[in-house]
Amino acid sequence: MFKIKDKYNIAIIGATGIVGESLLDIISTRKFPINKVIAVASKRSEGSKVKFGDNLLDVIAIDNYDFKNIDIAFFSAGSSVSKEYAPIAAKAGAIIIDNTSEFRYIDDIPLIVPEVNAIDIAQYEKTNIIANPNCSTIQMVVVLKPIHDKAGLRRIVVSTYQAVSGAGKSAMDELGAQIEAAGRSETPAEASRQIAFNCLPQIDVFLDGGDTKEEQKMVNETRKILGSPKLPVSATCVRVPVYNSHSESVNVETEGPLSPEEARELLSNSQGIEVVDDPDLRVYPTALLASGQDPVYVGRIRRDSSVENALNMWIVSDNLRKGAALNAVQIAEALIEMNLLKAA
Numbered sequence: 146m147f148k149i150k151d152k153y154n155i156a157i158i159g160a161t162g163i164v165g166e167s168l169l170d171i172i173s174t175r176k177f178p179i180n181k182v183i184a185v186a187s188k189r190s191e192g193s194k195v196k197f198g199d200n201l202l203d204v205i206a207i208d209n210y211d212f213k214n215i216d217i218a219f220f221s222a223g224s225s226v227s228k229e230y231a232p233i234a235a236k237a238g239a240i241i242i243d244n245t246s247e248f249r250y251i252d253d254i255p256l257i258v259p260e261v262n263a264i265d266i267a268q269y270e271k272t273n274i275i276a277n278p279n280c281s282t283i284q285m286v287v288v289l290k291p292i293h294d295k296a297g298l299r300r301i302v303v304s305t306y307q308a309v310s311g312a313g314k315s316a317m318d319e320l321g322a323q324i325e326a327a328g329r330s331e332t333p334a335e336a337s338r339q340i341a342f343n344c345l346p347q348i349d350v351f352l353d354g355g356d357t358k359e360e361q362k363m364v365n366e367t368r369k370i371l372g373s374p375k376l377p378v379s380a381t382c383v384r385v386p387v388y389n390s391h392s393e394s395v396n397v398e399t400e401g402p403l404s405p406e407e408a409r410e411l412l413s414n415s416q417g418i419e420v421v422d423d424p425d426l427r428v429y430p431t432a433l434l435a436s437g438q439d440p441v442y443v444g445r446i447r448r449d450s451s452v453e454n455a456l457n458m459w460i461v462s463d464n465l466r467k468g469a470a471l472n473a474v475q476i477a478e479a480l481i482e483m484n485l486l487k488a489a
Contacts, residue, residue, distance in 0.1 A: 152180035153486070156215045156239070158230065159222030160184035160195050160204055163314050164244055167470035168219050173198035175474060178481070185210060186222065212237040216486065217477050220244060221469070235273035240486065242275050242473045249276040249366060256369050258283050259475045260417045261290040266479055275476055279359070280468025281305045281382065281391055282366040287441045287467075288460050289397060291415040292408065293371060296454070297400030300377040303363065306385045306392040307348060308432060309340060311464050316340075317388055324386075345384040357382060390432035391464045398455040405446045408456055412443055417467070422446050430461035438463055439471055 155172065159165040165186070172179065184195045184202040191206040207226065212218060212234040220227045220234075221244040231241045231248070248254045255268040256276045269275045278286075285303060292298065309316040323341035326332075338345070349358035356364075363380040385392075403411075413420045421430045422444035430442035441462040449455035462468055480486035 150216065150486070152178045153216040153481075154181045154183070154214055155179055156183040156185050156210075156212065156218040156234075158185045158207060158218060158220045158226065159244075160202070161186045161190045161193060162221060163310060163317075164221040164465060164469045165219075166195065167465045168221065168473065169195060169197045169202075171466065171470050171474050175478075177474065177477070183215065187226075212239045215239040217242060217480075219473055219477075221473075231274060238273075240269060240273055240275070240480065242277060242476050244277045244469055244473055246279070246362060247276075248272075248274050249278065249362075250369070251276075256366060257476050257479075258286055258290075258370055258472060259479045260415075261286050262370055262372070263479050263483070266476065266483065267485055269480075269485075277469065277473045277476065278366045278370060279362045280311060280462075280464040281307060281359070281393065282363050282370070283468050283472050284391065284441045284460055284462035284464075285363070285393055285395060286367055286370050287417050287462075288395070288412060288443050288458070289367075290371065291411050291418075292397060292399065292403065292456075293373075295401075295407075295411055296403040298371070298373065298376060298397060299400050299454070300379075300398040301367065302379045302396040303381070304394045305363075305380070305382045306344075306387070306394075307382060308387040308389045308391055308464060309384065310389040311348075311391065311468075312384070320386060320388065340384060340386050342386060344386075346381065348382045348384050356380075387432045388436075389463060389465060390435040390461060391468060392430075392432055393460045395458050395460055396449055396455060397458070398449075398452060400454070402454050403456065405448055405456060408446050408458075412446075417441055418443060420444065420446075430459060432461060435461045435463050437466070439466055441467055 188206045194201040218234045218239040224245040224247040227245045227247040253271045255265040359382040360380040364378040419440040429444035445459035
């Protein structure tokens with residue numbers, strides 16, 4: 146016999162990390178129906194404190210943690226932690242919303258962006274695990290889903306310009322240190338890997354064929370989320386010296402005609418999207434505009450005259466919020482709204 150609960154026990158695994166901090170902030174500000182929030186991290190963080198609204202939470206080590214009273218566990222502590230502990234938590238009855246790549250490509254585990262494929266959330270019952278997509282994939286598919294529904298997608302070509310926050314706190318600190326070092330005319334110890342005043346056309350490792358793992362993630366995840374396993378997708382992912390928010394140049398070829406004006410109207414009326422597009426006034430989305438905000442911003446919408454039925458656009462979003470923590474919380478909210486989150 147099952148019953149719908151009014152409030153839920155939540156665990157944040159990786160609570161001391163940059164995404165964990167965003168999760169705690171978003172859960173508190175969105176008034177999520179909470180009974181209790183547990184901050185969980187590695188053994189070395191045990192005893193430290195993290196902010197949750199106006200309160201401070203004691204951090205508990207994940208080693209031997211008992212998940213039996215947890216309703217939802219957000220995992221944001223890396224793939225190795227998810228691989229080891231998420232199945233344990235799921236077996237104990239917690240619903241896992243995982244922010245790593247560990248479970249994204251498993252057929253029985255749904256890969257969810259609520260604005261795009263919320264209907265697939267119910268598939269979690271097979272494993273008690275829901276996967277949160279890659280940050281760059283999320284913002285792109287939020288914009289492309291309405292276009293897909295209206296005109297059909299024939300091909301996607303995307304180049305990403307990804308902020309260093311996507312690589313964690315240490316990468317943000319490193320960018321700051323390199324900028325300061327350059328101001329003192331010091332040369333970084335490893336100049337070929339310098340990110341300050343530079344662009345690095347590599348995110349994650351290179352695979353056979355020349356793509357990086359990040360690029361392959363965008364291809365595979367886009368196909369799975371949109372339910373189009375053969376959709377042609379080409380991605381180039383670049384790390385840029387921006388602290389936060391990812392930007393993307395997207396070229397999309399459609400099956401049917403869709404004018405820039407029709408696309409603007411369509412996207413303006415779509416959930417989670419804000420159109421910022423007035424080139425005459427130099428109005429378009431930027432990383433600074435998106436940072437700390439929830440929407441996915443889109444602008445520079447224009448026709449690609451080199452091919453029939455194609456548009457170019459510029460998509461920007463906060464990779465820590467919509468690209469990670471916010472999307473995860475929205476999945477949990479959808480579970481509740483769809484009466485899928487139940488407890489014995």
